[in-house]
Amino acid sequence: AQRVTQPEKLLSVFKGAPVELKCNYSYSGSPELFWYVQYSRQRLQLLLRHISRESIKGFTADLNKGETSFHLKKPFAQEEDSAMYYCALSGGSQGNLIFGKGTKLSVKP
Amino acid sequence: NAGVTQTPKFQVLKTGQSMTLQCAQDMNHEYMSWYRQDPGMGLRLIHYSVGAGITDQGEVPNGYNVSRSTTEDFPLRLLSAAPSQTSVYFCASSLDLRGPYNEQFFGPGTRLTVL
Numbered sequence: 001a002q003r004v005t006q007p008e009k010l011l012s013v014f015k016g017a018p019v020e021l022k023c024n025y026s027y028s029g030s031p032e033l034f035w036y037v038q039y040s041r042q043r044l045q046l047l048l049r050h051i052s053r054e055s056i057k058g059f060t061a062d063l064n065k066g067e068t069s070f071h072l073k074k075p076f077a078q079e080e081d082s083a084m085y086y087c088a089l090s091g092g093s094q095g096n097l098i099f100g101k102g103t104k105l106s107v108k109p
Numbered sequence: 110n111a112g113v114t115q116t117p118k119f120q121v122l123k124t125g126q127s128m129t130l131q132c133a134q135d136m137n138h139e140y141m142s143w144y145r146q147d148p149g150m151g152l153r154l155i156h157y158s159v160g161a162g163i164t165d166q167g168e169v170p171n172g173y174n175v176s177r178s179t180t181e182d183f184p185l186r187l188l189s190a191a192p193s194q195t196s197v198y199f200c201a202s203s204l205d206l207r208g209p210y211n212e213q214f215f216g217p218g219t220r221l222t223v224l
């Protein structure tokens with residue numbers, strides 16, 4: 001079954017600390033993976049996609065097919081990174097995005 | 110461009126009432142979808158459409174109806190509201206149905222409470 005797992009509901013770190021938000025997936029084909037972010041009182045928006053291999057706002061994510069993971073990382077967290085983060089897999093039977101349950105990142109000053 | 114717009118922002122209903130959540134996009138996207146967001150559950154797909162006149166069910170379609178008469182609009186109808194439908198509803202649109210470069214654009218959400 002196609003599935004996205006984000007094991008942490010809440011991740012709390014101090015400003016300047018490294019952060020890693022975990023995402024594991026289950027998919028039989030070639031996965032297309034994304035990270036979406038929802039800042040307080042803002043709409044959900046795309047943060048990055050695995051195919052682009054880019055760094056957005058200091059965040060990177062590497063697809064590891066062997067471990068079926070797509071963890072989101074940032075070396076030095078900032079307070080403005082506090083948000084809800086969703087890992088998503090494009091692979092539903094209807095072609096839709098399958099979302100994980102989300103991880104709330106709280107960056108303390 | 111306004112992007113994806115949703116109305117209303119907030120709504121309170123009584124059990125058994127019906128209502129329509131409005132969604133519109135001005136990006137000429139073919140693919141539109143409705144999700145509900147519940148604490149600890151993430152986003153779950155309710156219904157989606159791949160173009161005008163074409164709709165299909167998602168993961169949690171029961172109690173909801175949709176139609177797509179134009180490319181721009183994709184309303185979600187609650188036929189007889191139940192407390193289990195208390196949630197935040199998001200409409201989204203995208204250019205493509207799938208693909209590694211695909212990006213879904215989300216509306217601001219409608220917070221619905223059913224008493």
